[in-house]
Amino acid sequence: MSPLRRLLGYMARYRRSFLLGFVCIVLSTGIALAGPWVLKYAIDDLTAGVTMGKVRMYALGLFALTIVGAIFRFLMRRIIIGASRDIEFDLRHDFFTALQRLDLAYFQRNRTGDLMSRATSDLNAVRMMVGPAVMYTATTVLGFIVAVGLMLSIDGRLTLLTLVPLPFVSIIVRYFGSAIHRRFEAIQEQLSEISAQTQETLSAVRVIRAYGQEQYAIERFRLANEEYVRRNKGLIRLQGAYYPSMGLLMGFAAMLVLWLGSREVVAGRMTLGELVAFNAYLMLLSWPMIAFGWVTNLLQRGMASWKRMLEVMDAVPAVADRVLDDVDCGDGVVVGADLKVRPYSAIEFRNLTFAYGDHVVLRDVSAVFPAGTTTAIVGATGSGKSTLLGLLPRLHEPPRGTVFIDGVDVLDMPLETLRGAIGFVPQEPFLFSASIAENVAFGARGAQGDRDRVEEAAGLARLDKDLSDFPKGYDTLVGERGITLSGGQKQRTAIARALAIDPRILVMDDALSSVDTYTEEEILSRLAAVMRERTTILVSHRVSTVRGADQILVLDDGRIVERGTHDALVRHNGLYADLYRKQLLEEELEAS
Amino acid sequence: MTDNAAHAATHDEEVLGKAYDARLMRRLLTYLRPYRPQVALAVAAIIGHSILELAPPYLTKVVIDRYIPAGDLSGLGFIAVLFFVALTVSFALEYVQTWTMQMTGQRIMFDLRMQIYTHLQRLDLRFHDRHPVGRMMTRVTTDVDVLNELFTSGVVSVFGDLFTLVGIMAVLVWMDWRLALMAFSVLPLIVLITQWFRRNVRDSYRAVRTWLARINAFLQERITGNATVQLFRREERDRVAFDTINAGHRDANVQSIFYYAVFYPAVEVVGALAAALLLWIGGGWVIEDALTLGSLVAFLQYSQRFFRPISDMSEKFNVLQGAMASSERIFALLDTPVEIANSRTAARDDMARPAFGPVAQTTAGVIRFEHVTFAYVQGEPVLRDVSFEIQPGQRVAIVGATGSGKTTIVNLLLRFYDVQEGRITIDGADIRSMRLDELRGRFGLVLQDVHLSSGTLASNVRLGRESIDDAAVRRAVEAVRADLFIDRLPRGLDTRLAERGATLSVGQKQLVSFARALAFDRPVLILDEATSSVDTDTEMLIRDALTTLMRGRTTLAIAHRLSTIQDMDRILVMHKGHLRESGSHQELLAGRGIYHRLYELQFKARGTTALAPAAS
Ligand SMILES: Nc1ncnc2c1ncn2[C@@H]1O[C@H](COP(=O)(O)OP(=O)(O)OP(=O)(O)O)[C@@H](O)[C@H]1O
Ligand SMILES: Nc1ncnc2c1ncn2[C@@H]1O[C@H](COP(=O)(O)OP(=O)(O)OP(=O)(O)O)[C@@H](O)[C@H]1O
Ligand SMILES: [Mg+2]
Numbered sequence A: 001m002s003p004l005r006r007l008l009g010y011m012a013r014y015r016r017s018f019l020l021g022f023v024c025i026v027l028s029t030g031i032a033l034a035g036p037w038v039l040k041y042a043i044d045d046l047t048a049g050v051t052m053g054k055v056r057m058y059a060l061g062l063f064a065l066t067i068v069g070a071i072f073r074f075l076m077r078r079i080i081i082g083a084s085r086d087i088e089f090d091l092r093h094d095f096f097t098a099l100q101r102l103d104l105a106y107f108q109r110n111r112t113g114d115l116m117s118r119a120t121s122d123l124n125a126v127r128m129m130v131g132p133a134v135m136y137t138a139t140t141v142l143g144f145i146v147a148v149g150l151m152l153s154i155d156g157r158l159t160l161l162t163l164v165p166l167p168f169v170s171i172i173v174r175y176f177g178s179a180i181h182r183r184f185e186a187i188q189e190q191l192s193e194i195s196a197q198t199q200e201t202l203s204a205v206r207v208i209r210a211y212g213q214e215q216y217a218i219e220r221f222r223l224a225n226e227e228y229v230r231r232n233k234g235l236i237r238l239q240g241a242y243y244p245s246m247g248l249l250m251g252f253a254a255m256l257v258l259w260l261g262s263r264e265v266v267a268g269r270m271t272l273g274e275l276v277a278f279n280a281y282l283m284l285l286s287w288p289m290i291a292f293g294w295v296t297n298l299l300q301r302g303m304a305s306w307k308r309m310l311e312v313m314d315a316v317p318a319v320a321d322r323v324l325d326d327v328d329c330g331d332g333v334v335v336g337a338d339l340k341v342r343p344y345s346a347i348e349f350r351n352l353t354f355a356y357g358d359h360v361v362l363r364d365v366s367a368v369f370p371a372g373t374t375t376a377i378v379g380a381t382g383s384g385k386s387t388l389l390g391l392l393p394r395l396h397e398p399p400r401g402t403v404f405i406d407g408v409d410v411l412d413m414p415l416e417t418l419r420g421a422i423g424f425v426p427q428e429p430f431l432f433s434a435s436i437a438e439n440v441a442f443g444a445r446g447a448q449g450d451r452d453r454v455e456e457a458a459g460l461a462r463l464d465k466d467l468s469d470f471p472k473g474y475d476t477l478v479g480e481r482g483i484t485l486s487g488g489q490k491q492r493t494a495i496a497r498a499l500a501i502d503p504r505i506l507v508m509d510d511a512l513s514s515v516d517t518y519t520e521e522e523i524l525s526r527l528a529a530v531m532r533e534r535t536t537i538l539v540s541h542r543v544s545t546v547r548g549a550d551q552i553l554v555l556d557d558g559r560i561v562e563r564g565t566h567d568a569l570v571r572h573n574g575l576y577a578d579l580y581r582k583q584l585l586e587e588e589l590e591a592s
Numbered sequence B: 001m002t003d004n005a006a007h008a009a010t011h012d013e014e015v016l017g018k019a020y021d022a023r024l025m026r027r028l029l030t031y032l033r034p035y036r037p038q039v040a041l042a043v044a045a046i047i048g049h050s051i052l053e054l055a056p057p058y059l060t061k062v063v064i065d066r067y068i069p070a071g072d073l074s075g076l077g078f079i080a081v082l083f084f085v086a087l088t089v090s091f092a093l094e095y096v097q098t099w100t101m102q103m104t105g106q107r108i109m110f111d112l113r114m115q116i117y118t119h120l121q122r123l124d125l126r127f128h129d130r131h132p133v134g135r136m137m138t139r140v141t142t143d144v145d146v147l148n149e150l151f152t153s154g155v156v157s158v159f160g161d162l163f164t165l166v167g168i169m170a171v172l173v174w175m176d177w178r179l180a181l182m183a184f185s186v187l188p189l190i191v192l193i194t195q196w197f198r199r200n201v202r203d204s205y206r207a208v209r210t211w212l213a214r215i216n217a218f219l220q221e222r223i224t225g226n227a228t229v230q231l232f233r234r235e236e237r238d239r240v241a242f243d244t245i246n247a248g249h250r251d252a253n254v255q256s257i258f259y260y261a262v263f264y265p266a267v268e269v270v271g272a273l274a275a276a277l278l279l280w281i282g283g284g285w286v287i288e289d290a291l292t293l294g295s296l297v298a299f300l301q302y303s304q305r306f307f308r309p310i311s312d313m314s315e316k317f318n319v320l321q322g323a324m325a326s327s328e329r330i331f332a333l334l335d336t337p338v339e340i341a342n343s344r345t346a347a348r349d350d351m352a353r354p355a356f357g358p359v360a361q362t363t364a365g366v367i368r369f370e371h372v373t374f375a376y377v378q379g380e381p382v383l384r385d386v387s388f389e390i391q392p393g394q395r396v397a398i399v400g401a402t403g404s405g406k407t408t409i410v411n412l413l414l415r416f417y418d419v420q421e422g423r424i425t426i427d428g429a430d431i432r433s434m435r436l437d438e439l440r441g442r443f444g445l446v447l448q449d450v451h452l453s454s455g456t457l458a459s460n461v462r463l464g465r466e467s468i469d470d471a472a473v474r475r476a477v478e479a480v481r482a483d484l485f486i487d488r489l490p491r492g493l494d495t496r497l498a499e500r501g502a503t504l505s506v507g508q509k510q511l512v513s514f515a516r517a518l519a520f521d522r523p524v525l526i527l528d529e530a531t532s533s534v535d536t537d538t539e540m541l542i543r544d545a546l547t548t549l550m551r552g553r554t555t556l557a558i559a560h561r562l563s564t565i566q567d568m569d570r571i572l573v574m575h576k577g578h579l580r581e582s583g584s585h586q587e588l589l590a591g592r593g594i595y596h597r598l599y600e601l602q603f604k605a606r607g608t609t610a611l612a613p614a615a616s
Helices: A003-012 A015-048 A052-101 A104-109 A112-154 A156-162 A165-203 A205-210 A214-267 A272-313 A385-391 A415-420 A436-440 A451-460 A464-469 A487-500 A517-532 A566-572 A575-591 B002-007 B022-030 B033-053 B055-070 B073-122 B125-130 B133-175 B177-184 B187-224 B226-231 B235-287 B293-335 B344-349 B406-413 B436-440 B457-462 B470-479 B506-519 B536-549 B585-591 B594-607
Strands: A347-356 A359-369 A374-379 A403-405 A422-425 A505-509 A535-539 A551-556 A559-564 B367-375 B381-390 B395-400 B421-426 B443-446 B524-528 B554-558 B570-575 B578-583
Touching (some): A003 A015, A003 A052, A003 A112, A015 A052, A015 A112, A015 A272, A052 A272, A052 B226, A112 A156, A112 A165, A112 A272, A156 A214, A165 A205, A165 A214, A165 A272, A165 B073, A165 B133, A205 A214, A214 A272, A214 B055, A214 B073, A272 B055, A272 B293, A359 A385, A374 A385, A385 A505, A415 B226, A422 A487, A436 A451, A436 A487, A451 A487, A451 A517, A487 A505, A517 B594, A559 A566, A559 A575, A566 A575, A575 B536, B033 B055, B033 B073, B055 B073, B055 B293, B133 B187, B177 B293, B187 B293, B226 B235, B367 B406, B381 B406, B381 B421, B406 B524, B406 B554, B457 B470, B457 B506, B470 B506, B470 B536, B570 B594, B585 B594
Parallel strands (some): A374 A535, A374 A551, A422 A505, A505 A535, B381 B578, B395 B554, B395 B570, B524 B554
Antiparallel strands (some): A347 A359, A347 A403, A551 A559, B367 B381, B367 B421, B570 B578
């Protein structure tokens, strides 16, 4: 479907409003144009000499007409602009829903600032198009046609003369319109550069201070800022001429009417009243002509913005529920096995090869994680551990037939079910600016969100001791991304958050790296009971953390090179044994 | 551009004071000061323009009263020429006005943006902790653009409108003062309507802004935290929450539509009332020959033009209101004092040097904490009475439970925050009396929260420092073994990163930020959990590289793995904000205190299993 058709689809929902609105436009335009007509009769009668009574009738008529017109004008604005706000609501809702569906890789490809500007300033441009622009287009076109018709009925020759500037108007609109459009885009682009720079330097504020980069950042900003002014200059040069030139052309028409029209009156071919009315129509006409340029501008911007929004709304999420479309089971019915109600699940990777683009990260990985056991993964930096874990809840999409839970391909599972079964602690926890309790209960459903359950989860993650030191305890607000918490506190909040959903599978990606050994020990012993009832995968660089696992996988450059229990691997005398010896050595050094 | 900017929906904060605030306005006008000639030119142009705008109805009157009855064709031609001249000059004046004013607006915006941005670069971290980045971005972009609108279309064209009004009134009185009074008799009505409109629109404007701010804050956080939202299946609940704010925004807008929808037609009706009055009374006078027909027509035309600037000015009221709100926020930001800055004495020493000069090469010096007490939040001390000393070339480690205040020590040493009690000295000088660049120029820092920017890998290592050439970047990268993964990337050091370096593994990010600290080659190296996400092999290789690289330099390392700090000269043990123990590894073990317990624990961990395997 073309973008325009798509947009019309949104407008069609409010077709009754638009219809009503158009009726109001027709009526109010008709009435507005009747005004000068009354005036014409009044002036003509005044030249001819009339009674007081008749003049008063004209005066009353003029007033009454305006009142009726005003009522319709009120309705018109209320109805059409109101509908545009409804459409804005729908569009924003759909845009947000579309964003929610998109996968992690999409968000990594696209900058936050860019997505934000599509959701805000582009959306606004679209609303301006479906609301004010539609309304003004209708009034403009209608007003133009009726005014020209009436003018023709007064004097055909004069009307044609006043229309002489018209072709120029369209040339000007065409020329300026597209030029303005181009420059406007260039300006918007530079504006996002300015915002992006601000965003990056502010979020990196500690790095910038520590390395004394303030002056450099300011200089870079000055350049961007100068470029912005330069681009604006180009636009101003055009715009400065654009709108006044419309006024100029309409002024010429008025001059022609006054000059040639009064010659007609002198020659007796036209009455004075007609001249005055004609002039009044011209005044009415000049608004549509000037608005014409403005409206075309709105429409152009609106369409450009709508296409930008559609790029996001039409983006195909790489990760989505599989929907049967050939079998007739209604719209959006999701196929796939529901996980049976069980305390824990078995996980299997089968010949899994995975690449980001053409950068192969996992090669032919096969592993079984029996239900209720704990598996640890170790491996060098960048060897693919996080990638492997991310495939399980489908943060990135694994190839078909490679990742299974209880024998079911994760691709066949509804995301809702799949992710509900997994308590995930990411390597870099993201906290929301809310209270700690709200952050812990972030994924909790129903009773899971109760305060005692939250406290229980926090206790398991050993967050409780820190919280008892905070005056506001669980209601302490954390800053953006969890700023104002120490590194270990952030990590432990993330652990508590994963435990709070009471998951059957617990995934911890190096989740204790910022936690001291003592606390780590405490957490692990508290977790032991929890882990016994769950299938657990944990990644760590420390032998002390992984040694108790039922099974340890050693990942090297995307391949599983060793697997087994701690003791077996130490005996095997491979990479793991090497790691073990190194860490052992360190500890013995300490002991010495 | 301007109309878009006004709507660009990125307002996050609701400082909305009075609609018009003389104090703010005066301060805003100071920004015009450097551009006085331009402003004067623009004002002159717009006044000329509005005077010329008065010409057409008057010319019409002359035509109807004098030349048509006389049948004077050459007179008509003369009027047409006058008309033409008036039009062209008025066009030229308008162009001059738009051009000078908009360009001036742009320059002012440039100045303002630089001022805000520079201030943001100096403001304390305490401030940044509390103010979300998104909000500060709004100050630099949207708020400034709203002000731009005030300068370009507001201030000057209000002059124009005023002149048009006064001009029309003068012409009317001059033509016929009785009829003029008649036309003015509707003015009280206009005043009433406008009052009503302003009062209501102000309230609904406030409501709309508040909702918009919530929408933006919500969106921004959900976009950056998308993975977490999806992992925890918050989509449905977020959608409901979003719909609530979205609906609030819509309803607030619909409310404000009502006021506009009433206002414009109401002004029209009042205009028509004036016209009807003129016709009623004036028509009578024409019949009685007390008034010429041309004057009546001119009056009718003027009365039409009379109401346009009035509704224009009401529209300007919005601009004004937006500008007041924006400037209040901007000035509040600019007025936030910078507490941590070069001290006055230090600044006086070398006035010639810019605030952020190139770093002077310095030496490590003796670092001393003397009875330092510090709290992020008043009344909740995070460090209590901490004292220690680090000799140049010493290698010192800080250990302690999570949240015990280790990172805070680093924050204080770099003067990200100022101590509340006690003092920190380097070579005997209080760091508060030093130049900031001199102080911070001593330290190479690896932060616990790694931050990479979009840009190439190389630019993330050297930041803005051009003197760090490619070879130096290379050396630094090799020292931390980051070359192992970088060389496997098709574009090597020129690889462009995603926002926040999201396409690297966490350990890789840490290595890059480590390389940065080495590339800057500073006398003191501060490592806050610098290798917490790095594998043991790489960690050991880095440690070996450091022993040669850092020979003779001071190192301050925070680590949880005791193994990584074993060979440090001295170890400081933090506990709940107190410095509880200090000494070498052996001394501390012998002391049988906290460190000993910690050590026991790590040691013991090897013997027992932390993870009890499931009974299978
Ligand atoms: N910017 C901040 N604003 C308010 N409170 C903070 C801020 N930064 C840290 N805190 C609090 O100060 C205390 C000490 O934090 P700090 O970061 O110094 O701990 P740490 O010893 O480095 O811990 P970790 O080992 O977990 O990194 C914590 O309770 C933390 O919540
Ligand atoms: N979104 C991504 N796009 C492209 N490449 C990626 C992406 N995420 C990770 N990589 C690359 O894939 C490889 C594996 O990354 P991964 O995060 O899985 O490593 P890891 O084993 O978890 O390492 P660490 O111990 O540092 O956390 C790395 O070389 C990394 O640069
Ligand atoms: Mg990882």
